[in-house]
Every structure is written in C-alpha cells, then in structure tokens.
Amino acid sequence: xxxxxxxxxxxxxxxxxxxxxxxxxxxxxxxxxxxxxxxxxxxxxxxxxxxxxxxxxxxxxxxxxxxxxxxxxxxxxxxxxxxxxxxxxxxxxxxxxxxxxxxxxxxxxxxxxxxxxxxxxxxxxxxxxxxxxxxxxxxxxxxxxxxxxxxxxxxxxxx
Amino acid sequence: xxxxxxxxxxxxxxxxxxxxxxxxxxxxxxxxxxxxxxxxxxxxxxxxxxxxxxxxxxxxxxxxxxxxxxxxxxxxxxxxxxxxxxxxxxxxxxxxxxxxxxxxxxxxxxxxxxxxxxxxxxxxxxxxxxxxxxxxxxxxxxxxxxxxxxxxxxxxxxxxxxxxxxxxxxxxxxxxxxxxxxxxxxxxxxxxxxxxxxxxxxxxxxxxxxxxxxxxxxxxxxxxxxxxxxxxxxxxxxxxxxxxxxxxxxxxxxxxxxxxxxxxxxxxxxxxxxxxxxxxxxxxxxxxxxxxxxxxxxxxxxxxxxxxxxxxxxxxxxxxxxxxxxxxxxxxxxxxxxxxxxxxxxxxxxxxxxxxxxxxxxxxxxxxxxxxxxxxxxxxxxxxxxxxxxxxxxxxxxxxxxxxxxxxxxxxxxxxxxxxxxx
Ligand SMILES: Cc1cc2nc3c(=O)[nH]c(=O)nc-3n(C[C@H](O)[C@H](O)[C@H](O)COP(=O)(O)O)c2cc1C
Ligand code: SF4
Ligand code: FES
Numbered sequence: 001x002x003x004x005x006x007x008x009x010x011x012x013x014x015x016x017x018x019x020x021x022x023x024x025x026x027x028x029x030x031x032x033x034x035x036x037x038x039x040x041x042x043x044x045x046x047x048x049x050x051x052x053x054x055x056x057x058x059x060x061x062x063x064x065x066x067x068x069x070x071x072x073x074x075x076x077x078x079x080x081x082x083x084x085x086x087x088x089x090x091x092x093x094x095x096x097x098x099x100x101x102x103x104x105x106x107x108x109x110x111x112x113x114x115x116x117x118x119x120x121x122x123x124x125x126x127x128x129x130x131x132x133x134x135x136x137x138x139x140x141x142x143x144x145x146x147x148x149x150x151x152x153x154x155x156x157x158x159x
Numbered sequence: 160x161x162x163x164x165x166x167x168x169x170x171x172x173x174x175x176x177x178x179x180x181x182x183x184x185x186x187x188x189x190x191x192x193x194x195x196x197x198x199x200x201x202x203x204x205x206x207x208x209x210x211x212x213x214x215x216x217x218x219x220x221x222x223x224x225x226x227x228x229x230x231x232x233x234x235x236x237x238x239x240x241x242x243x244x245x246x247x248x249x250x251x252x253x254x255x256x257x258x259x260x261x262x263x264x265x266x267x268x269x270x271x272x273x274x275x276x277x278x279x280x281x282x283x284x285x286x287x288x289x290x291x292x293x294x295x296x297x298x299x300x301x302x303x304x305x306x307x308x309x310x311x312x313x314x315x316x317x318x319x320x321x322x323x324x325x326x327x328x329x330x331x332x333x334x335x336x337x338x339x340x341x342x343x344x345x346x347x348x349x350x351x352x353x354x355x356x357x358x359x360x361x362x363x364x365x366x367x368x369x370x371x372x373x374x375x376x377x378x379x380x381x382x383x384x385x386x387x388x389x390x391x392x393x394x395x396x397x398x399x400x401x402x403x404x405x406x407x408x409x410x411x412x413x414x415x416x417x418x419x420x421x422x423x424x425x426x427x428x429x430x431x432x433x434x435x436x437x438x439x440x441x442x443x444x445x446x447x448x449x450x451x452x453x454x455x456x457x458x459x460x461x462x463x464x465x466x467x468x469x470x471x472x473x474x475x476x477x478x479x480x481x482x483x484x485x486x487x488x489x490x491x492x493x494x495x496x497x498x499x500x501x502x503x504x505x506x507x508x509x510x511x512x513x514x515x516x517x518x519x520x521x522x523x524x525x526x527x528x529x530x531x532x533x534x535x536x537x538x539x540x541x542x543x544x545x546x547x548x549x550x551x552x553x554x555x556x557x558x559x560x561x562x563x564x565x566x567x568x569x570x571x572x573x574x575x576x577x578x579x580x581x582x
Binding site for chain 1: 244281338340408478497
C-alpha cells in the first residue's frame with residue numbers, strides 16, 4: 001500500500017485534533033482513526049505516515065496499534081460481524097447465534113469469507129447485556145438476536 | 160423517589176439540548192458559576208456522592224485532593240469506557256441524556272479549576288458516541304463550554320476522545336496513558352492522578368454516572384440529595400440488569416432498596432421456568448450472592464458489603480439454576496485473561512492459568528486438586544499487581560467455589576447434570 005500523505009480533508013482534521021492536546025503524541029489514537037478511514041486499514045506504511053506526522057517513532061505507533069483490538073491491521077471485510085460471547089450474552093444463547101453464523105457463512109470465528117465480504121469475530125461484553133445476545137456489524141449494534149433475525153440481517157447485507 | 164439521573168429517559172428527543180433545557184437543564188451550571196469552587200466541592204462532599212465507576216470513592220473528597228499551587232494545568236478526565244461485563248448504564252446516559260453528564264462535567268471542571276476536560280469514550284460505542292459529539296457541539300454553541308462560559312469569565316474546553324478497544328483502559332491510570340497516546344498500561348500508584356495524572360498534571364478521573372448526579376446536587380443542595388437513600392449511601396444508583404429475567408434493563412434505584420423487592424416488583428422476577436440461583440450485584444468482577452443472600456440484602460454499599468460482595472458498577476447479572484457455575488467462571492476467566500494487559504506476571508500468568516484449569520475442568524479432564532489449585536492461584540495474584548484486574552478474577556474464583564463448591568466437585572467427577580442438559 002502507498003501512504004505518502006494524508007488527503008487535504010484528513011490533514012484539516014488532524015490540524016484541528018492537534019489543538020486539543022498539549023503534546024502531539026496524545027493525538028495518536030484519534031489520528032489513527034482518521035488514517036484508518038482514509039486508507040481503509042492501518043498497513044505498516046500508514047503507521048509510518050502517522051509516526052512522521054506526529055513526530056513519534058514508528059515502533060511506538062506499531063506498539064499502540066497492536067495493543068488496541070479495534071484498529072484494522074489488514075484489508076477489512078465488507079461486513080465485520082462481532083458477536084459478544086461474555087457471560088450475560090452466553091446465558092442468553094450467544095453460542096447458538098455464533099454456531100448459526102459459522103454454518104451460514106462457512107467460516108470459523110476469526111476468519112473471513114473467500115469473497116472478502118464477511119468476517120466473523122467473537123468479542124467481549126459490548127455493554128448490551130440487557131438486550132442479549134448482542135453483536136456489532138461494522139459500527140452498528142444489533143441486539144436481542146435470534147437465528148431468524150440473523151438470517152434477515154445477512155440477507156439484507158447480501159442485497 | 161425523585162429520579163436524579165433518569166428523569167428524562169422516557170421523553171422523546173431526550174438527548175437534545177432543547178429537551179434538556181426545557182426540563183430545567185443547565186440551571187445548575189449557572190448557579191455553580193456564581194459560587195466559589197470550594198463551595199461546590201463542599202456541597203458534593205456533604206451530599207456524600209460516591210464514585211459510580213466501581214470503586215465508590217467519595218467524589219467531593221477526590222476533587223479536594225487536587226493541588227492548586229503547582230503552576231500546572233488541572234484536567235478532568237471522564238471515564239466513559241464502560242466495559243465491565245454486566246454493566247451498561249453509562250451507555251444509556253450517553254444515549255438518552257448526554258447533557259446531564261456534560262453539565263456535571265462543566266460544574267466539576269469549574270470546581271477543580273480545570274481548563275480542559277476530556278471524555279474518554281469506549282471505541283465500540285456508536286449511537287452514544289454520535290449523540291455525545293452532537294451534545295458537545297450544542298453545548299459549545301450555547302456557551303456552556305469553551306470561552307467565557309455563560310459570561311462568567313471561566314474558560315473550559317471539552318473534547319471527546321475515542322478509545323480503540325481495550326477493556327483495561329477503563330482503569331483510570333490506563334485511561335490516562337491511553338489519552339496520552341500510549342498503550343493502555345495501568346500506572347503504579349502513588350502518585351494518584353489527582354496529584355500527577357494526565358500530562359504529569361493534577362487530574363480528576365470520574366465516571367459518567369458520578370458526574371451526571373452533580374447537577375441535581377448543585378441545584379437542589381446536598382441536603383436534598385441526602386434525603387434520598389440511606390445515611391451512609393445517599394442518593395440513587397443505576398443498576399443494569401441482565402440474565403433470564405422478565406424485564407432486563409436499566410433502573411434508577413434509591414439506595415437501600417431491598418434487592419428482593421427490586422427483582423420481584425421492578426424487574427418482574429425470572430422468566431417462566433427459570434429458578435433464581437445467584438446474582439452478581441456489581442459487574443462481573445464482584446463476588447456472587449446466593450439466592451438466599453438476595454433475600455436478605457439491600458441495594459447500598461454497606462448492605463452488599465455485609466454479604467461479602469460489592470456494589471461496584473451496579474451491573475447486576477442474574478443467574479438461573481440451569482447455569483453451571485464452572486461454565487460461568489470459565490467464561491469470566493477467559494474474559495479477564497484476554498483483557499490482562501500483561502505488565503504484571505501474577506496477573507498475566509494467573510488469569511491465563513486459571514482459564515486453562517477451568518477449561519479442563521469444564522471438559523471433565525481435571526483432578527480433584529484443581530479446585531484447591533484455582534483457589535490458590537486466585538489468592539496468590541490478588542493484591543500483588545499494579546491494578547486490581549487480577550483481583551477482578553480472584554474475587555469470583557473465591558466466591559463461586561466458596562458458595563457453589565458442589566458444582567465444581569461434580570465437574571471433577573465428570574457428572575455435572577447442568578452441562579449435560581444445557582450445553
Ligand atoms: C480493570 C478496571 C476496569 C475499570 N473500568 C472502568 C470503566 O469502564 N468505567 C469506569 O468508570 N471505571 C472503571 N474502573 C474504575 C476506575 O479505575 C476509576 O475508579 C473510576 O473511573 C473513578 O471514577 P468514579 O470515582 O467517579 O467512580 C475500572 C477499574 C479497573 C481496575
Ligand atoms: S494487574 Fe493485570 S491488567 Fe492490571 S496492570 Fe497488572 S497485568 Fe495489567
Ligand atoms: S455480555 Fe454481551 S453485551 Fe455484555
């Protein structure tokens with residue numbers, strides 16, 4: 001991937017972000033969000049660009065990117081399905097939802113479909129325990145899941 | 160009971176400034192700006208407001224620890240990283256009434272003389288994040304944040320800072336490291352953040368719910384707040400209820416309310432066919448209460464502590480009799496071992512080892528000694544680490560085995576009826 005500079009729009013955002021903190025480094029998490037939005041995912045070249053822009057070492061950026069689970073480190077699937085597996089959701093039947101998704105998509109948790117459309121992940125508590133089982137697809141929450149509801153959602157994504 | 164935190168939750172468009180102002184919003188900030196910062200701290204101290212993020216530290220006292228003579232700026236960091244399993248109350252405040260928290264943030268900032276407040280919000284949050292951002296913009300536009308707030312001469316900027324997926328960043332010093340653009344590693348205390356926190360400057364870290372209670376206290380006075388709840392646990396608390404109950408969800412409860420009554424009358428008790436076995440009262444890291452203890456306990460700090468558990472975040476996980484406690488504990492051990500930041504060996508090794516032992520126990524491959532081994536691992540990692548994440552698994556280990564030992568023994572023998580039935 002080539003990532004030599006930020007677009008003008010991203011650069012404007014970064015300039016604004018930098019006014020919020022007394023150090024450049026403190027803008028790292030938000031700037032990584034900007035970078036991910038612009039480049040699709042955070043490839044090593046993007047880490048270097050971010051490091052240069054914020055005057056921190058690429059190693060520092062790498063350390064941060066790999067610490068946090070949400071930054072995409074490889075080309076993302078079109079739909080990233082993240083099903084909560086923590087106790088309240090587990091009591092309310094998330095295992096069935098996960099099994100159902102595995103069968104439907106023909107992949108295991110942590111895998112991507114061959115066409116790159118879906119990735120299935122199991123994640124920890126999403127703070128939706130009262131509407132369990134819950135999942136996120138990309139940024140959006142889906143709650144009170146049933147197998148039928150999952151079928152409907154996948155059908156919608158496939159349109 | 161007068162509702163302090165959720166009174167607008169059912170109103171249409173409750174998240175907008177228009178609705179918040181119409182219901183008297185930001186009157187407390189106006190009042191606060193006419194008071195001396197010290198007076199505000201005293202009022203919050205007298206109200207007996209305790210931190211709602213889990214540790215229950217008195218909020219006014221924390222504010223009073225901030226030294227004002229260091230020549231460094233003072234910061235407020237709002238903990239909106241809600242991630243403790245079973246807890247989903249802060250998300251609700253951010254979605255339904257973000258201005259109440261923002262008003263609390265501005266009052267707290269004025270009281271500790273902060274010129275900048277950062278709201279650290281969990282990266283996964285979607286709707287709550289967008290509503291919070293929109294609310295911050297509205298607050299700036301109306302002069303509730305930024306320069307010369309409501310003509311008082313007081314300036315304070317307010318920024319939303321998104322996390323990126325790491326439970327440990329809810330720990331206050333990990334949160335500060337994360338805000339500085341680092342990995343979210345907890346720091347050794349002391350120094351406490353109030354003395355040396357963000358950018359090596361005095362910093363108060365408060366939970367969303369704690370701050371959302373502040374406008375009520377300033378507007379109505381400490382005495383009014385103290386009228387609600389018990390003598391030692393004043394006010395109201397949000398409980399987020401999950402598990403196979405009739406009406407899971409968020410409830411604002413007057414402190415001291417009987418738990419049995421709460422679960423029966425408010426939550427509607429168990430779903431048909433489900434029998435109550437146990438309740439984790441304050442988020443997944445807290446010791447479990449048996450059904451018998453549920454009968455006897457009230458929802459306040461002291462009463463729950465008298466049964467050996469803690470009120471914590473108010474994340475109430477209701478467990479029914481079909482759930483195997485080995486299975487439940489294995490699930491939590493997976494969570495805590497996954498979320499350990501790995502800095503301290505007792506935590507890194509202890510959470511992972513507990514998980515492995517529980518896993519083999521769950522699959523009927525363990526020896527009798529494994530029960531003692533688990534207790535031993537738990538005991539040896541508690542209290543020996545930089546933050547209390549290790550204790551967060553150690554406490555469930557001790558209480559689940561202590562109160563439901565027969566279920567662990569059944570697994571060792573390989574004849575758990577529950578696991579055969581449900582899983
Ligand atoms: C592992 C761990 C995770 C925590 N997660 C949160 C959290 O998500 N939200 C929160 O407010 N406090 C959390 N806390 C507690 C904070 O460290 C801190 O006590 C709290 O934010 C202080 O605010 P309060 O006094 O208003 O409660 C956590 C603590 C630990 C040890
Ligand atoms: S106790 Fe665990 S989570 Fe906390 S600092 Fe140590 S290793 Fe990290
Ligand atoms: S346990 Fe699944 S959202 Fe909390």
